[in-house]
Amino acid sequence: MITEGKFTKGTPCRDCPLRPLPLFRPFKAEELAFVSHFKIGELAFGASATILAEGEQSEHLFTVLSGWGFRYKMLDDGRRQILNYVMPGDIVGLQGTLMGEMQHSIEALSPVVLCVFQRDRLAELYREHPDLAYDLTWIAAREERMLDENLLSIGRRSAVERAAYLIAFLYQRAATLELFSSGWSVIPVTQQHVADTLGLSIVHTNKTLKKLAARGLLRWAEKGCDVHDIDGLLALAGWDGLSEPKRPLI
Amino acid sequence: MITEGKFTKGTPCRDCPLRPLPLFRPFKAEELAFVSHFKIGELAFGASATILAEGEQSEHLFTVLSGWGFRYKMLDDGRRQILNYVMPGDIVGLQGTLMGEMQHSIEALSPVVLCVFQRDRLAELYREHPDLAYDLTWIAAREERMLDENLLSIGRRSAVERAAYLIAFLYQRAATLELFSSGWSVIPVTQQHVADTLGLSIVHTNKTLKKLAARGLLRWAEKGCDVHDIDGLLALAGWDGLSEPKRPLI
């Protein structure tokens, strides 16, 4: 298990594999130039590595370039709550960068590569590139929106509804990123991750997922959850699904 | 019940009653000048008025000048989840302003007065006042942090711990705003609000609060919760409490 990430120079932003996705809003040439300058390299982690730890002063700001991870907090006695998942295009470490210490940890679910940005230059970003500054706020507001949904789900949905919501949520996020191109759609989480996201015990989570499988909505596959019927999941959760217009990528 | 707010010219920012609080970071003269110009008036609501409704296009951006409110979402069948509370100095409507439609509603707990900002001028804020833009992002990150804590609480704490956490959280936020100057400390919520925040039923919430009262940690007073032993609540919740350095006010 790699805990320290491996640093490399990485690919230049102009060759960014993410930016061409239809999901992301177009980027002005000067913005691209600035971001290229803002990025100082890449950091690679293995699956289950700790990317950022609670209590750390984060020196840098990151964008996920590839891979899946999750943000979580723990209580003193070890109870863990997964707050949200991070996927390509997500910004990571912003809370820590703005407010000092990280108040949550981030762990890799699969091998993860981050773009590394120099914290010092953030002021320059705000000074010289108001559009990018706006984008940062936008991205923070988007995270808030996801957390609102999660809170609603954990607080008020039943176990089955909650599970359906979570799987549908992850499926849709990954689908818009075109992570399922290869034909099947496996979300790389264990049932323990699902349990820690839903606020349920592992045993009850297992029984709940079985119910969803019995309805033909999903199947538990090798190393994750294979979605069979996204519409069924959405209906069961009573959720409209993600409504994401074009979003910024930094 | 007032649903439409009453609009007035309001007090000029230079006489803002909030800004002098030690909680808020100092403000440069030019920032004050811009914000004065950014603010177009005030909007007053009565207790239990709907300040913003899910689905609305919000024309404006607001800062709470006085009063308590809460943000919430509902499922189709009426189940309600309170996401967070809003208090003086909090920004309201940012999600809607940035991303289009509001995805949650906001209701007043007590009479509330908002400062109203012209949405159109937001671009100008980003262009001309990078420090204020930074503050906006900072405030969004702060909200995210509070939501993280809430999520941890709802997902992983027991009913009693959850209730203790919530009351301590609200108490501390109000205390830093010096809302309890008059000697006693009553949080203006009903048990239904507590229930909808904790994700519990009203009956079980009542029994849970009784347990806290039996331990001498609080008492249910007229129109709210009177905190008797904040340290006891913090200890019971296993929570360190709010750690807020100076924060920006817009």
Next chain:
DNA sequence: CGGAAAATTGATAATTGTCAATCGTCGTGG
């Protein structure tokens, strides 16, 4: 005074958690 909203209570039911195994898969070392 009357009525409505909020708080309280006890009884009972449903949901979810805990315990204790078992099973399956997979990678490693012999």
Next chain:
DNA sequence: CCACGACGATTGACAATTATCAATTTTCCG
């Protein structure tokens, strides 16, 4: 190639927590 061990999934039995139902009581206000 096979045994071993680790981790994750699965199960059944039972316990604890939380929800629901159905009153009552209390408080608040016009």
